[in-house]
Amino acid sequence: MPSTAKGSTKKAAPAKKAPVATVKKVAATKVSATKKSAVPAKKAAVPAKKSAVPSPQASAKKAVARTTVKNITPPKKAAPVAKKSPPAHQTSSARAATATAAKSSAASTAKSAPASHATKAAADKVKAAAAAQAAKEREAKAKLAAKAAADKAKAAAAAKAAKEREAKAKSAEREKAAAAKAKAAAAAKAAKEREAKAKSAAKEREAQRKAREKAAAEAKKHREVEAKRKAVEAEKQRKLREIERRQQEELKRQERRDAEERKRAEALERKMHSKPYADDPAFLEELRVLLIEARDATLHQIAISDDEADEMLVDRERLEYDDEDGSSVASDIQRDQLKDFATALRLKVDEIDVALARITDGSYGRCDECFEPISKPRLQFQLPVFTCVTCRASV
Numbered sequence: 001m002p003s004t005a006k007g008s009t010k011k012a013a014p015a016k017k018a019p020v021a022t023v024k025k026v027a028a029t030k031v032s033a034t035k036k037s038a039v040p041a042k043k044a045a046v047p048a049k050k051s052a053v054p055s056p057q058a059s060a061k062k063a064v065a066r067t068t069v070k071n072i073t074p075p076k077k078a079a080p081v082a083k084k085s086p087p088a089h090q091t092s093s094a095r096a097a098t099a100t101a102a103k104s105s106a107a108s109t110a111k112s113a114p115a116s117h118a119t120k121a122a123a124d125k126v127k128a129a130a131a132a133q134a135a136k137e138r139e140a141k142a143k144l145a146a147k148a149a150a151d152k153a154k155a156a157a158a159a160k161a162a163k164e165r166e167a168k169a170k171s172a173e174r175e176k177a178a179a180a181k182a183k184a185a186a187a188a189k190a191a192k193e194r195e196a197k198a199k200s201a202a203k204e205r206e207a208q209r210k211a212r213e214k215a216a217a218e219a220k221k222h223r224e225v226e227a228k229r230k231a232v233e234a235e236k237q238r239k240l241r242e243i244e245r246r247q248q249e250e251l252k253r254q255e256r257r258d259a260e261e262r263k264r265a266e267a268l269e270r271k272m273h274s275k276p277y278a279d280d281p282a283f284l285e286e287l288r289v290l291l292i293e294a295r296d297a298t299l300h301q302i303a304i305s306d307d308e309a310d311e312m313l314v315d316r317e318r319l320e321y322d323d324e325d326g327s328s329v330a331s332d333i334q335r336d337q338l339k340d341f342a343t344a345l346r347l348k349v350d351e352i353d354v355a356l357a358r359i360t361d362g363s364y365g366r367c368d369e370c371f372e373p374i375s376k377p378r379l380q381f382q383l384p385v386f387t388c389v390t391c392r393a394s395v
Contacts, residue, residue: 268371271366271370271371271372272371273363274363274366274371274373275361275362275363275366276365276366276373276374277362277364277365277373278362283376284359284362284364284365286380287355287359287364287365287379287380288356288359290380290383291352291355291356291359291383291384292356294352294383294384295349295352295353295356298345298348298349298352299345299349301345302342302345302346302349305338305339305341305342305345306338306342308338309335309338309339309342312334312335312338313335348384351384351386352383352384354384355383355384355386364379365379367386367387367388367391368386368387368391369387369388369391370388370390370391372388373388374387374388375388375389
């Protein structure tokens with residue numbers, strides 16, 4: 001029995017090899033075709049590929065664990081998966097790929113190690129459990145996909161309604177804003193019109209006020225010009241009258257000055273030709289005697305000075321002076337002084353001659369500056385004299 005069982009198993013294995021190869025090829029082609037499908041199909045295919053390596057019991061335990069974990073996972077994570085659920089033909093291909101992968105894993109396990117009947121039963125049981133779990137998963141995925149589609153439709157409807165409400169609100173706001181803008185524009189236009197009217201009225205009033213002010217200013221200026229002209233004319237007449245009055249006063253003063261000048265000229269003429277001591281010949285004779293004596297004394301002094309100067313000149317020529325003691329210079333200075341004194345005495349002699357001539361015609365004793373009589377004591381004690389004390393002090 002055992003040999004027959006082994007022979008049957010050995011003979012059955014080659015019969016199963018052909019389907020496994022074909023299944024692998026089909027699975028490979030379907031997996032390559034479903035690479036662009038949804039993520040849950042890939043996740044379902046990956047555990048099937050990984051289960052080919054371990055033993056059937058371990059693979060069964062892992063499948064059960066995966067199914068339990070998938071059942072325990074919260075529904076929140078299934079919603080995104082449902083949104084990306086692939087089409088019906090892709091899910092069917094994924095399921096076929098999962099089945100073929102499970103078959104290939106079972107075949108590989110059967111090929112790799114000798115399995116007993118209990119092991120085969122366990123494997124069948126595991127396959128049935130996996131199939132049942134896959135069916136449950138498909139149902140859950142379908143429900144989730146339906147729920148996600150319903151939620152998506154509901155959310156789309158709600159979003160659409162919200163958009164419509166928002167569009168209506170925006171339209172109402174735009175209409176309201178347009179109405180407010182139109183109202184504000186109308187109010188602004190009316191305000192501008194009122195302001196323009198007010199400005200025009202104010203401009204007219206200002207023009208009238210300026211015209212009145214200009215007319216008043218012109219009238220005032222005309223009055224000021226007329227008053228100024230009258231004032232200028234009056235001032236001109238007053239100045240003319242003042243000039244005439246001053247000219248008359250000046251003529252009168254000039255006449256008085258001319259009269260006084262004539263009187264002074266006549267008096268001066270009389271003084272210039274006056275003879276103050278003509279009625280006193282004895283006094284004039286006394287003065288003549290005094291002047292002659294003074295003239296003789298002056299001539300004597302002149303002769304003495306000339307003699308001394310000549311003697312000093314002769315002595316200098318005769319004697320040789322020592323210039324070191326400066327005696328020659330001193331003698332020259334003294335000689336010059338004597339010459340100057342003699343010259344002054346000669347001028348006095350000339351004045352005495354003039355005085356004697358005036359005594360002869362009787363005009364001696366008259367001041368040459370003021371033509372007033374010189375006092376007798378001055379005439380007696382200063383010989384000769386031609387000015388009075390007052391005129392001499394002012395010179």
